[in-house]
Amino acid sequence: MKRVFKVSPLLWACIFFYSCSEEEVKVNNDYKFISPVNFPEPTYTFENNQITEAGFELGRHLFYDPILSVDGTVSCNSCHQLSLAFADAQQHPLSIGVNDRLGIRNAPSLANLAYFTEFFWDGGVTHLDHVPINAIEAEFEMDEELSNVVQKLRQSSKYDSLFKQAFDVDEITSPFMLYALAQFTTMMVSANSKYDKYVRNEEESLTEQELRGLESFEAKCSSCHSGVLFTDMSYRNNGISSDFVDLGRATITELESDIGKFRVPSLRNVQRTSPYMHNAKFKTLEEVLDHYESGISISETLDSSLEKGIVFENGEKDDIIVFLKTLTDYEFISDERFTAPQ
Amino acid sequence: MKLYQLFLLVLVASVILSCDEEENTDSGTMMVYFSHFGGLDHQSGEALELDLAESGSTDYDIHSMEEGIGMFNVATLQYYVTNIKLEGPNGEIFIDPMKVSAKAEEVTGYYLVKEGKSSSKAIMLSNVPAGEYDKITFTIGVPEEGIKEGAAGGVLDPAEGAPFWNWNNGYIGLTVEGMAMNSEQPQVIGDGWTIEEGSYAFHIGGWKDIEETTANNIKTLTFDLDGQLSVNAEQNPAIHMGFDIVQLLEETGVDFASTYAVHSPLLGANFAENLNKAFFLKHTHQTDSHEMKEDDHDHDDHSGEGHNH
Numbered sequence: 001m002k003r004v005f006k007v008s009p010l011l012w013a014c015i016f017f018y019s020c021s022e023e024e025v026k027v028n029n030d031y032k033f034i035s036p037v038n039f040p041e042p043t044y045t046f047e048n049n050q051i052t053e054a055g056f057e058l059g060r061h062l063f064y065d066p067i068l069s070v071d072g073t074v075s076c077n078s079c080h081q082l083s084l085a086f087a088d089a090q091q092h093p094l095s096i097g098v099n100d101r102l103g104i105r106n107a108p109s110l111a112n113l114a115y116f117t118e119f120f121w122d123g124g125v126t127h128l129d130h131v132p133i134n135a136i137e138a139e140f141e142m143d144e145e146l147s148n149v150v151q152k153l154r155q156s157s158k159y160d161s162l163f164k165q166a167f168d169v170d171e172i173t174s175p176f177m178l179y180a181l182a183q184f185t186t187m188m189v190s191a192n193s194k195y196d197k198y199v200r201n202e203e204e205s206l207t208e209q210e211l212r213g214l215e216s217f218e219a220k221c222s223s224c225h226s227g228v229l230f231t232d233m234s235y236r237n238n239g240i241s242s243d244f245v246d247l248g249r250a251t252i253t254e255l256e257s258d259i260g261k262f263r264v265p266s267l268r269n270v271q272r273t274s275p276y277m278h279n280a281k282f283k284t285l286e287e288v289l290d291h292y293e294s295g296i297s298i299s300e301t302l303d304s305s306l307e308k309g310i311v312f313e314n315g316e317k318d319d320i321i322v323f324l325k326t327l328t329d330y331e332f333i334s335d336e337r338f339t340a341p342q
Numbered sequence: 343m344k345l346y347q348l349f350l351l352v353l354v355a356s357v358i359l360s361c362d363e364e365e366n367t368d369s370g371t372m373m374v375y376f377s378h379f380g381g382l383d384h385q386s387g388e389a390l391e392l393d394l395a396e397s398g399s400t401d402y403d404i405h406s407m408e409e410g411i412g413m414f415n416v417a418t419l420q421y422y423v424t425n426i427k428l429e430g431p432n433g434e435i436f437i438d439p440m441k442v443s444a445k446a447e448e449v450t451g452y453y454l455v456k457e458g459k460s461s462s463k464a465i466m467l468s469n470v471p472a473g474e475y476d477k478i479t480f481t482i483g484v485p486e487e488g489i490k491e492g493a494a495g496g497v498l499d500p501a502e503g504a505p506f507w508n509w510n511n512g513y514i515g516l517t518v519e520g521m522a523m524n525s526e527q528p529q530v531i532g533d534g535w536t537i538e539e540g541s542y543a544f545h546i547g548g549w550k551d552i553e554e555t556t557a558n559n560i561k562t563l564t565f566d567l568d569g570q571l572s573v574n575a576e577q578n579p580a581i582h583m584g585f586d587i588v589q590l591l592e593e594t595g596v597d598f599a600s601t602y603a604v605h606s607p608l609l610g611a612n613f614a615e616n617l618n619k620a621f622f623l624k625h626t627h628q629t630d631s632h633e634m635k636e637d638d639h640d641h642d643d644h645s646g647e648g649h650n651h
Contacts, residue, residue, distance in 0.1 A: 045492050048444070125511040126550070129492030133500060134508040139533065147501040167444075174501035175444035175493035182492070252510050253552045254608040 030337060031056050033114065036191035038200055038228055042114040044128055044186050049179045051187065054166040057341070059184025061162060062177060064340045067152050068132075069142035074098050076135065076181075079107035082338050085269035085329070086110035086188060093280030101140040104246055106280040108265060109273050111190035111332065115229055121262045121278045123235060124252040128185065129178045150174050190268050190332040198326070206326060213323025216316045223305060230267035230327070236303040237261045239296030240277050248278070260301050271328045285324060289317040368472045370573040372428060372436070373580040373630050374465040374480075376455045378419055380404035381588030389586060389624075392416060394458050398538050400521055406588050410597030414522035414542070416587055420456040420505065421516040422497075424488065425481040425562065426467060431570070434473035442491040442498065449496035452488060454504065474570040478581055482617050483515025483560040486549055507547055510606075515559060516546040516613070518587060524598035542598060546614055548607025557607035559614035565623045572628065580630035583621060590620035 031053040035042055049055075062068065066075040079095045080086040088095055088107035095103030105121050119125040125134055136142045136149060153159045153172045163169055167176045195214075197204035206214065217225075226232045235249035237260040250258035262278045276282045282291065292310040296302070312320075378392040381404060395401055395415035402413035426438040440451035456462045488498060489512055498513070500506035505514035522542050530537040537543075548559040571579040593616035604610050 045490075048491055049493075124509050127489060127492045127511065130489075130508070130511040133506070134511075137508050143533070145501075147503075150501045169445075173444075173446065173495055174499050175495045178493035179444060252550075253556050254606060255552075255556070 028053075031187075033186060033189075036189065036196065036200075038196060039112075039189075039191060040115060040228065042186070043117050044114040044182065046186075049129075049182055051183045052166065054162070055180050055183040056187060056337075058159075058162045058166040059180035059182070060338070060341050061158070062181050063184050067156065068136055068144060068149055069098050070144040070148075071098050074142050076132070077340070079103075079141075080110050082335070083333050084109070084272045085190060085333055086338075087269075087273035090274050090283070093275050095141060097138070097141040098143045101143075103138075103140045105278045106275060109269055110185055110188050111268050111329075112229055112266065113188060114186035116233070118233065118263070122249050122251050123263055128182050129175075131185075132178060132181050146174055150177065153177065184338075188332070188338065190329040192331040193268070193327050193329040195323075195326040196329070207322075209319055209322045210326050211323075213319035213321070214326075216312075216320050217323050220310050220312070220316075221320070224264045224303075225267050231264045234264055235261040236264055237299065237301040238277075239291070239298070239302050239306050240279065240281055242297040242299035244299075246278065257301060260299060267324060268327050269329055269333065271325045272333060285321045286317070289320060293317070368575075369469050370472060370575050371578060372467045372470050372475070372571070372573055373578065374423075374426065374467065374478070375580060375582045376423070376463045376465075377582065377584050377624060378457050379584055379586040379588075380416065381406060381586065389584060392419065392457060392587065394419070395520060397519075398521065398541070400523075400540070402521070402523055404588060406592055408592050410524065410595070410599065411588070411591050412522070412524045412598070414520055414525075414598065416457070416518060416520040418457075418517055418519040419585075419587065420454060420462075421482050421585075422484050422513060423453040423455055423465065423480050423482065424451060424484060425479070426451070426465070427479040428467070428470060428475045428573075429477040429479070430473050430475040432474060434471060434475055434573075436467065436470045436475070436573075438467055440487065442488055442494045444493055444495050446496035446499065446502075449494060449498060452484065452497050454497040470573045472572075472574045474572055475579075476567045476570045477564065478567065478583075478623075479562060479564040481560060481562045482614075482621075483547070483549065484513035485560045488513065489549065505545070505547075507545075510548075510550075512547050512549050514545045514547040515561075516544070516617070518542075518544045518590075522598040522602070525602040526599050527602040542602040544604040544610070544613060546604065546610035548610060548614075550607070557611040557614070559607055559610050561614050561617045563618050563621055565621075567626050568623060569626065571626055577628060578630040580627045582624040582626065584624040585621050587620070589622075590616055593619045 031051055033046060033051050063076045066072045068075060074097055079088045079092065081089060087109040093106060095107040097103060113128055117126060119128065119131045125131050133146055136144050136146055150172060159172060163172045163176060166180055169176055194204055198206050224232055224236060235258060241260065244260040247259050249261040250256065274283055276288050282288045293312055294309055296306050296309050379389040380392045381390055382388065383390055393403060395403065395417045397417045399415060402415050404414050404416065406412060425440065428436040438451045441448060443449050453465050454462060498504050505517050507514065520542060521538065521540050525540045525542045527537065527539060527541050529539040546559055548557045550556055551558050567581065573579060590613065594612045
């Protein structure tokens with residue numbers, strides 16, 4: 001009798017649990033990395049750092065927390081805003097760090113970082129996990145030591161439990177902080193623009209002008225802005241300047257032939273990421289196309305494809321700009337998951 | 343070395359040894375020690391032990407006959423030792439397992455050897471297959487394998503003192519800092535930091551082979567031992583490696599008047615090329631009995647068995 005009593009609640013629990021899970025088979029994909037069908041394989045090392053809801057949420061807290069900066073005034077979000085596809089505000093042509101220190105380059109969009117293998121305008125960082133260290137320690141950004149950030153997180157009241165939930169660790173350490181930030185940022189996949197829905201045949205069509213723009217874009221821009229990410233990931237001198245205060249790619253390679261070269265940026269959400277170029281030289285897409293048509297500065301490392309500028313037919317620039325606006329992903333820039341935590 | 347450290351080491355060693363005995367009687371351990379020197383005594387020809395100077399001190403206790411080097415001191419000396427491999431004449435081979443992990447306790451095969459921290463200068467290799475060994479190979483620096491897995495803990499955690507370049511991501515393979523009489527480094531005062539006048543900092547890093555032209559300063563060094571060391575469950579063989587800073591600077595042709603701040607792969611390339619001349623095999627012991635009581639200074643007074651000089 002005693003024995004039966006002991007077994008049966010367990011049995012009931014099993015039956016209950018089983019029936020529950022059978023009825024409510026609802027997979028929550030909100031915190032799972034799903035690569036869009038028209039995208040390549042991601043390059044991020046998810047095998048080391050699998051995304052979980054708790055890890056993502058910790059990353060979200062960190063992303064919006066100025067605790068990362070030396071005086072508690074600058075967070076990642078200061079220069080990377082959701083509504084701008086995580087690029088910087090237009091009134092900040094160059095990033096603004098602690099004590100209003102002016103940065104040296106325009107903060108780029110963070111969309112689709114899981115597909116990149118080199119980061120920053122000069123490609124100096126080769127793993128997404130290492131990206132925040134640069135932003136935290138750069139004097140004109142957060143100007144804080146990574147070790148101090150870890151100390152501050154350990155002393156704060158909220159982070160102990162968030163790290164415990166996310167990674168089952170008893171002590172906060174930098175690699176898990178970087179993992180959490182990478183979980184948050186790798187999820188920033190932007191692949192639901194009008195253009196994406198058009199190429200995936202999801203009942204979306206482009207207007208005549210947009211199609212003309214696409215055709216012109218493919219003929220005149222896609223040798224550099226190639227593929228579904230609209231960048232060939234190379235470093236090029238696109239004639240922005242001939243006087244290189246910022247050596248660009250040569251900072252990393254230390255090659256003279258790389259002086260003045262910068263990463264070809266992705267054009268996804270380009271309508272939202274003004275100003276343009278590493279040095280924020282242009283405010284509008286019109287100015288950008290005018291530059292390629294007639295504003296190229298000649299220098300030794302100028303990309304050979306731009307020596308004579310790009311020749312556009314009448315109305316072609318307007319068409320291209322109309323097409324570029326189909327790359328704006330309104331679902332991405334209003335995605336609730338990426339908003340500031342409450 | 344402090345008494346409790348010695349105690350801890352003996353404890354660890356005995357645990358590892360006893361484990362080995364249970365699991366595999368055909369293996370043993372090998373200790374690898376690193377000691378640091380500042381040139382040779384001109385009378386005796388003996389290598390001079392390196393004593394760390396206080397940061398910013400102008401007591402120059404190291405001397406090179408080379409004019410461009412002259413008098414200097416060392417306040418910081420540290421380097422990564424990775425990819426340790428032992429080989430023997432009969433095909434014996436031991437490859438130290440390498441693992442990068444966010445969890446500090448799971449990181450293996452990466453060692454940050456630091457002058458002034460004696461525990462870092464003694465590396466215990468365990469589960470070495472029993473046999474004879476006459477060659478050691480190791481890498482100075484953290485190669486690509488240590489970067490491409492992303493964030494890492496333990497000796498690879500920049501928040502725990504791992505020397506790391508954030509702008510050109512990678513670990514600094516070798517760090518040497520101090521003051522030099524001939525250094526032309528002017529004083530630089532930043533926001534909360536100062537670079538002392540007359541100081542020098544050599545940070546040798548860079549692992550990227552970009553277009554095969556960029557400096558890859560990860561160097562693998564191989565040394566023949568001065569005899570054969572037997573590894574088995576009973577004995578505790580040891581290899582003593584040395585590193586001579588004067589040798590490195592002389593071979594590199596350093597002139598402190600122009601070379602005092604090295605913070606990029608290209609500037610560090612010459613240093614990296616000469617690491618194989620700065621590191622040397624000091625000696626080996628078939629039985630490592632009393633090594634740990636000293637702070638890795640000269641072991642010549644050592645009276646252990648099987649001393650291979």
